[in-house]
Amino acid sequence: MRAVVYRGPRNIKVEDVSKPRVSGKKVLVKFKAGSICGTDMHLYRGEWKIKHGRIIGHDACGVRVDTGERVVMIPITYCGSCYYCLRGLTGYCEHAKFYGLTRNGFFAESLAMRPKNLVPIPANVSDEEAAVVEPVALALHALELLKPNVGDWATVIGQGAIGLLMTQMTRLKGCRVIAVDLADYRLRLAEKYGADHCVNALREDAVKRVREITKRGSDVVIEAAGTARTVEQTPFMVRKAGKVALVGEFKGYLNLEDADEALFFTTYISPAEYPLAVQLIADKRVDVKGLITHKFSLVDFEKALQTANSPEEKPVKVVITA
Ligand SMILES: [Zn+2]
Ligand SMILES: [Zn+2]
Incomplete structure (x- = not known):
């Protein structure tokens, strides 16, 4: 399958990688849409570094293969039992992994995810809107x-x-x-x-x-x-x-x-806010559609990055579709 792989500054490419293994408590999710965030741009410009070969992307939605449900993916894992989790501060979990940074991210044709990191998307929210939930x-x-x-x-x-x-x-x-x-x-x-x-x-x-x-x-x-x-x-x-x-x-x-x-x-993001964020978009109390200035398909990811990095293109949110 295809995925967006970090190979170093200005060297983030669409490559063929092996499909994720679905084991234990995980389910397979097929990528529908995602968006490029400031963090991805820090990686692109070489201001931040991650492990070479890692798949990037941490704001995206997809379809659960087992139930057919559309879902937003929460990019932070949390254990539920450490010092911070027990105080409701799941964003600071001592065993947290961050998709697209410390483990493989969402810009891939399919992913293996735990259901507790998936938020169902109401029918009136488009895939593109559900790609802009993190902010x-x-x-x-x-x-x-x-x-x-x-x-x-x-x-x-x-x-x-x-x-x-x-x-x-x-x-x-x-x-x-x-x-x-x-x-x-x-x-x-x-x-x-x-x-x-x-x-x-x-x-x-x-x-x-x-x-x-x-x-x-x-x-x-x-x-x-x-x-x-x-x-x-x-x-x-x-x-x-x-x-x-x-x-x-x-x-x-x-x-x-x-x-x-x-x-x-x-401040830092917290998994706790994701369900309400999706609901506010569904209720039309918060508009994310108007933030989307550009769309590219996953295979054109390099063009998407260049656009997000060009002030003359006037980008706000660059969305990636399957
Ligand atoms: Zn982000
Ligand atoms: Zn924890």
Whole structure:
């Protein structure tokens, strides 16, 4: 069967590999659709490394061969009995494996999965929508920790897939939203999703604009761009005793002098949020369709990666189909 195999930076290829063995508690799942995530791009650009020969991909859906059910695949395994699992923190399981990083991932024609890592997909959710669940789950997890109040100012820095979902979902929570990005096409999407103010940080001083709009600083700040510069701006944007979620990859140094009592935290995805993420898409409370800018078939994966890596193509989510 065909699969997308990591051979090193800028060297991720569609290859023929042997079919997965279905044994014990696992069932066979045929790949339907998946999406490329920032993590895959880190691997492509050589910023992160994994074992050579590993199949990548960790946001995807497929069909269970034994029941015919369409399912979303959860990329983290968890044991259910370690220190973290017993406290409901399955995302930090001490025996966790991450598909597409520490074990073979989802960009393959078929996979062997444990049923507990599969979430059934309602009939009104398309395969392509079910290919973009991870950022919804991540946004849900960040919101769970932020707990914003109705009417709070929420500043979302970075309007990629995760940022755009944070924009949508802070609106769902009743927040007033300031969307910050460097690209107008992404800010236009943020506006479509209900952002009250859109700030292009190439043209305006984002910190100054946020303080002007909110008067005393933003009640909550969500950093979803993952650059040193944007991470370092967060203490100057948040109001006293506000909260900052560092959702993007954390780099840089926080100068906390200006933040007084603010709470800063990092986040990671959790398997617990997947069923609700799928349900919110089915209920049309969260839109992922509008994030899909490009589609490629699995055999054209290299073209898909090049597109996701080309700013001039204006990619948000690049979807891969069987
Ligand atoms: Zn991801
Ligand atoms: Zn565990």
